[in-house]
Every structure is written in C-alpha cells, then in structure tokens.
Amino acid sequence: xxxxxxxxxxxxxxxxxxxxxxxxxxxxxxxxxxxxxxxxxxxxxxxxxxxxxxxxxxxxxxxxxxxxxxxxxxxxxxxxxxxxxxxxxxxxxxxxxxxxxxxxxxxxxxxxxxxxxxx
Amino acid sequence: xxxxxxxxxxxxxxxxxxxxxxxxxxxxxxxxxxxxxxxxxxxxxxxxxxxxxxxxxxxxxxxxxxxxxxxxxxxxxxxxxxxxxxxxxxxxxxxxxxxxxxxx
Numbered sequence: 001x002x003x004x005x006x007x008x009x010x011x012x013x014x015x016x017x018x019x020x021x022x023x024x025x026x027x028x029x030x031x032x033x034x035x036x037x038x039x040x041x042x043x044x045x046x047x048x049x050x051x052x053x054x055x056x057x058x059x060x061x062x063x064x065x066x067x068x069x070x071x072x073x074x075x076x077x078x079x080x081x082x083x084x085x086x087x088x089x090x091x092x093x094x095x096x097x098x099x100x101x102x103x104x105x106x107x108x109x110x111x112x113x114x115x116x117x118x119x
Numbered sequence: 120x121x122x123x124x125x126x127x128x129x130x131x132x133x134x135x136x137x138x139x140x141x142x143x144x145x146x147x148x149x150x151x152x153x154x155x156x157x158x159x160x161x162x163x164x165x166x167x168x169x170x171x172x173x174x175x176x177x178x179x180x181x182x183x184x185x186x187x188x189x190x191x192x193x194x195x196x197x198x199x200x201x202x203x204x205x206x207x208x209x210x211x212x213x214x215x216x217x218x219x220x221x222x223x
Contacts, residue, residue, distance in 0.1 A: 109163035
C-alpha cells in the first residue's frame with residue numbers, strides 16, 4: 001500500500017513562500033499523476049495543482065500565478081511552492097495520488113500538514 | 120468553472136437506515152469524472168466512488184453512486200456506525216461543499 005507524507009514549515013509570515021514536499025513510499029512515483037489539495041474552513045476542499053511523473057503540470061487557474069510543482073523521481077518525491085502567501089492561504093495541505101484509471105480522482109492521500117500564515 | 124452543490128447540508132439518520140446524498144453541477148459533467156469521498160474528523164478524505172458508480176478498492180458494497188449530466192447521487196444502504204462522516208463530491212477540478220451524515 002503506497003503511503004504519502006507531507007513535510008514543510010507549518011508557520012509562515014505574509015509574503016513568504018510556502019514550500020512543501022510529499023514523499024511517496026511503498027510504491028513508485030512513476031506512471032501516476034500526483035496532486036496537492038488544500039482544505040480550509042472558509043473555502044472547503046480546493047484543488048491546487050497536479051504533476052505527471054514526467055514533469056508535465058496543471059495548475060488551478062486561481063493560483064497559477066503563484067504556484068509551481070516539481071517532481072524528483074530519483075527520491076520518489078514531488079513538491080509544491082506557493083509564493084506571496086497571505087492569511088487566505090492558511091489551510092491543511094494534502095498531497096495525493098491520482099487514480100490510475102480515473103485520473104481525476106485521488107485514491108491515496110497523505111495525512112495532511114497544517115500551514116498557518118500569520119505575522 | 121463548474122460549481123458543485125451538495126444537499127442536504129446535514130443528514131440526521133439512525134444506524135441501519137439508508138442515506139441519499141445529492142450533488143448537483145452547474146454544468147453537465149462527464150460521468151467518467153465524478154467522484155465521491157468520505158472524510159472523518161482529523162483524517163484525510165478517502166475515495167469511495169469514481170466514474171460516478173465504480174467503487175474504489177476496499178469500499179463496501181453498501182456504498183453506491185449513480186447519476187448523469189448535472190445530477191449525481193451517493194447512496195449508503197444500511198448505515199453502519201463508521202459511516203457517520205462528511206461526504207464530498209468532486210469533478211475536475213472542484214469539490215462540493217460537503218454533506219454531513221450525523222447520528223440521529
């Protein structure tokens with residue numbers, strides 16, 4: 001059973017850059033799409049971005065100007081960068097694997113990491 | 120952007136009853152792209168249904184999905200104590216606001 005684990009700082013100041021890494025264990029990152037989703041009380045679940053193991057990406061249009069995803073197949077990791085954060089970016093951030101067949105669905109999730117933006 | 124509206128917001132039922140959850144899209148959604156998730160407090164969402172009606176690995180057959188176009192339904196037959204949770208529908212790349220199934 002594949003497992004995903006998010007890592008990164010939990011507290012940021014406004015205007016800083018959020019950097020998160022998701023480490024995949026128990027399976028290969030190859031052959032799948034991988035994504036980031038966040039959840040806040042005010043906005044519910046929000047898809048942020050996804051990346052194919054080859055490196056091709058797709059970003060939520062509302063975040064596109066601030067988001068970058070990358071993949072490191074040698075270390076079975078993928079990452080998220082979100083620039084110029086504000087309090088509105090405070091949320092639980094999840095990394096997830098896309099279903100192999102139904103590639104728009106997320107069939108494996110990390111436990112999530114809480115990111116708080118506060119001065 | 121397609122908006123998914125779930126109803127009701129909260130469903131109060133007893134164990135053993137049937138739960139019927141609705142997800143309505145602001146535009147037609149390809150059936151292949153509609154998924155349902157269950158989320159319990161302090162946990163990540165768990166995929167239940169993909170492609171409108173296919174159960175994900177390990178999901179009991181009391182969970183079923185149906186629908187087409189703009190109207191989709193998740194049905195939970197004979198609610199078990201562990202089924203009381205929040206349920207979300209999803210299409211690329213938006214989620215509904217959730218339906219909470221609580222114990223009556």
